[in-house]
Amino acid sequence: xxxxxxxxxxxxxxxxxxxxxxxxxxxxxxxxxxxxxxxxxxxxxxxxxxxxxxxxxxxxxxxxxxxxxxxxxxxxxxxxxxxxxxxxxxxxxxxxxxxxxxxxxxxxxxxxxxxxxxxxxxxxxxxxxxxxxxxxxxxxxxxxxxxxxxxxxxxxxxxxxxxxxxxxxxxxxxxxxxxxxxxxxxxxxxxxxxxxxxxxxxxxxxxxxxxxxxxxxxxxxxxxxxxxxxxxxxxxxxxxxxxxxxxxxxxxxxxxxxxxxxxxx
Ligand SMILES: Nc1ncnc2c1ncn2[C@@H]1O[C@H](COP(=O)(O)OP(=O)(O)OP(=O)(O)O)[C@@H](O)[C@H]1O
Ligand SMILES: C=C(C)CCOP(=O)(O)O
Numbered sequence: 365x366x367x368x369x370x371x372x373x374x375x376x377x378x379x380x381x382x383x384x385x386x387x388x389x390x391x392x393x394x395x396x397x398x399x400x401x402x403x404x405x406x407x408x409x410x411x412x413x414x415x416x417x418x419x420x421x422x423x424x425x426x427x428x429x430x431x432x433x434x435x436x437x438x439x440x441x442x443x444x445x446x447x448x449x450x451x452x453x454x455x456x457x458x459x460x461x462x463x464x465x466x467x468x469x470x471x472x473x474x475x476x477x478x479x480x481x482x483x484x485x486x487x488x489x490x491x492x493x494x495x496x497x498x499x500x501x502x503x504x505x506x507x508x509x510x511x512x513x514x515x516x517x518x519x520x521x522x523x524x525x526x527x528x529x530x531x532x533x534x535x536x537x538x539x540x541x542x543x544x545x546x547x548x549x550x551x552x553x554x555x556x557x558x559x560x561x562x563x564x565x566x567x568x569x570x571x572x573x574x575x576x577x578x579x580x581x582x583x584x585x586x587x588x589x590x591x592x593x594x595x596x597x598x599x600x601x602x603x604x605x606x607x608x609x610x611x612x613x614x615x616x617x618x619x620x621x622x623x624x625x626x627x628x629x
Contacts, residue, residue, distance in 0.1 A: 366532040368410045374541030375418025381577035384423045396464035402618035414521040417506045420449040431580040434516035473507040481513040518580035544626030560627045595629045596613040603627040
């Protein structure tokens with residue numbers, strides 16, 4: 365039977381997150397070829413790819429506080445700047461995926477989603493479903509979105525994945541970033557949590573923080589809370605947070621080998 369995974373290429377991995385608008389093109393290309401290899405090895409594997417914004421969108425968003433709302437002409441100019449940064453990185457990622465031979469198609473959230481106070485109230489996902497049905501790989505990414513209460517705001521890739529889960533019913537969420545997983549002693553990085561559930565969250569909570577780099581969507585703290593929310597709501601789903609720094613680790617994760625921090629109910 366076909367399996368569907370959602371895979372996020374984290375901005376901490378695909379960009380130099382401390383240096384504005386700096387892509388890691390070699391890493392992006394390597395990840396693209398690992399995805400292509402995993403698909404060649406397992407033709408039943410279907411994917412929705414997402415990617416974060418790293419030092420592209422996050423730098424601009426932090427400068428303009430776009431995540432907090434948009435009202436003045438200057439803030440709308442900032443909204444457009446963040447949109448452009450997110451899109452510029454998306455162009456680089458999509459180009460690398462195409463060059464690796466993957467049949468991808470991007471669905472920019474800013475033009476397809478409407479929010480009300482950060483809650484998605486509309487997203488026409490039938491084109492995305494049809495893309496999967498046609499054997500294509502949809503690509504989404506953290507982006508600016510229009511919001512009926514806040515004017516505009518920002519949705520992370522994880523938030524977008526959560527919206528898609530009830531419609532597409534993936535079996536795994538793979539979040540591939542820079543860190544090896546969730547550390548119980550961050551920033552020392554000596555104790556990796558291999559299995560996180562709502563029952564042992566307390567062990568890791570004191571070490572959970574935002575990103576060390578400029579970031580407006582909450583870093584590891586938000587990621588873990590969102591993933592625990594996911595596995596509570598969808599007990600058959602598992603999320604994995606792991607590093608894509610080592611060659612072949614994304615490919616191995618796509619094959620189901622244990623890696624990083626597994627999050628289940
Ligand atoms: N306990 C922890 N374990 C691991 N990382 C942690 C922890 N606490 C805080 N962090 C920070 O959170 C970061 C991961 O969150 P971040 O949002 O930057 O990842 P990402 O999804 O790859 O990036 P982006 O949002 O740009 O896509 C780590 O790189 C680290 O700096
Ligand atoms: C900052 C922007 C534009 C999107 C953030 O999405 P994320 O990188 O997935 O957290």
